[in-house]
Amino acid sequence: MSESWPLLEVKDLRVAIPSAGxxxxxxxxxxxxxxxxxxxxxxxxxxxxxxxxxxAVMRLLKDPIKVxxxxxxxxxxxxxxxxxxxxxxxxxxxxxxxxxDPLTCLDPVFTIGEQLTETxxxxxxxxxxxxxxxxxxxxxxxxxxxxxxxxxxxxxxxxGGMRQRVMxxxxxxxxxxxxxxxxxxxxxxxxxxxxxxxLLKRLKKENGMSMVFIxxxxxxxxxxxDRVSVMYGGHIVEQGMLEDIFNSPRHPYTQAIxxxxxxxxxxxxxxMETISGEPINLIDAPSGCxxxxxxxxxxxxxxxxxxxxxxxxxxxxxxxxxxxGGASDEQ
Ligand SMILES: Nc1ncnc2c1ncn2[C@@H]1O[C@H](COP(=O)(O)OP(=O)(O)OP(=O)(O)O)[C@@H](O)[C@H]1O
Ligand SMILES: [Mg+2]
Numbered sequence: 467m468s469e470s471w472p473l474l475e476v477k478d479l480r481v482a483i484p485s486a487g488x489x490x491x492x493x494x495x496x497x498x499x500x501x502x503x504x505x506x507x508x509x510x511x512x513x514x515x516x517x518x519x520x521x522a523v524m525r526l527l528k529d530p531i532k533v534x535x536x537x538x539x540x541x542x543x544x545x546x547x548x549x550x551x552x553x554x555x556x557x558x559x560x561x562x563x564x565x566x567d568p569l570t571c572l573d574p575v576f577t578i579g580e581q582l583t584e585t586x587x588x589x590x591x592x593x594x595x596x597x598x599x600x601x602x603x604x605x606x607x608x609x610x611x612x613x614x615x616x617x618x619x620x621x622x623x624x625x626g627g628m629r630q631r632v633m634x635x636x637x638x639x640x641x642x643x644x645x646x647x648x649x650x651x652x653x654x655x656x657x658x659x660x661x662x663x664x665l666l667k668r669l670k671k672e673n674g675m676s677m678v679f680i681x682x683x684x685x686x687x688x689x690x691x692d693r694v695s696v697m698y699g700g701h702i703v704e705q706g707m708l709e710d711i712f713n714s715p716r717h718p719y720t721q722a723i724x725x726x727x728x729x730x731x732x733x734x735x736x737x738m739e740t741i742s743g744e745p746i747n748l749i750d751a752p753s754g755c756x757x758x759x760x761x762x763x764x765x766x767x768x769x770x771x772x773x774x775x776x777x778x779x780x781x782x783x784x785x786x787x788x789x790x791g792g793a794s795d796e797q
Pocket of ligand 2: 516517518566648
């Protein structure tokens, strides 16, 4: 395998939302690195901060939500300190994102063809004819059978699944070095999901594209991710190679979500099941470890202090007092 280097380094990223005179933190000090050519999966239940952390990386948070602290290094450059136009030059060409909601990035008043060719013109010196050709090819590679026709349609004229594919096409059009894919295949049928995953894997192999892949689907994680970060309540509670997380999960939350997965082969691709207890409420977040109210092993220290990071191996870390030995002599 060729040399890989850290393409994206997210360091202690914290996102704040002002709410009724206080601040809440949907992303509360997360760190992860995506090496060139690597796919980092982000999993965690609804509301854990997966989308918000990606918006922060893309600098797409909407006022009054703000990055309060941290760094986002892309090839060593801190994206958070770029001016607006420099950031726009990165976005869509070097880094692009597939949004959870396909309507987020499609403009209702332009045809699909106009939106695709405009994306190319914004980032590359390219003729109209060449732009149209690339757009049609890309639509075909996301399994759209009649790309010439679709080019003339407006977003409202096509189905939700089709819109999702168009959005994937727009995200991939400029051959980004990093793709952030937020539940990219959720709205698609199983066959199309498989085609899209194959396309993304091909782009990873041929273009060395790196990815941050957000999903609830553990079948998809196993299929495409090299490493996995598990999020809970705005924190990354465990991180490791795919095998570390699947074969020897160490955080009680990771263990619980893996245990809740359907066991039989035929249902392996199912979405994450919910686990018992209430998801975290940001306004009234528990002190100490955010998972303590739902954790069967919680001790006093878990209710008092946020656990530090414990290295389980060179590739595997988790934040849990039980692993650090801090809870061993308590009730
Ligand atoms: N515009 C907003 N204003 C206030 N709070 C928000 C806003 N968007 C999200 N949140 C809150 O921020 C937290 C993180 O949300 P986020 O959308 O990142 O979760 P997620 O992990 O992507 O969930 P899902 O799996 O449902 O997509 C949640 O508690 C959510 O309620
Ligand atoms: Mg989300």
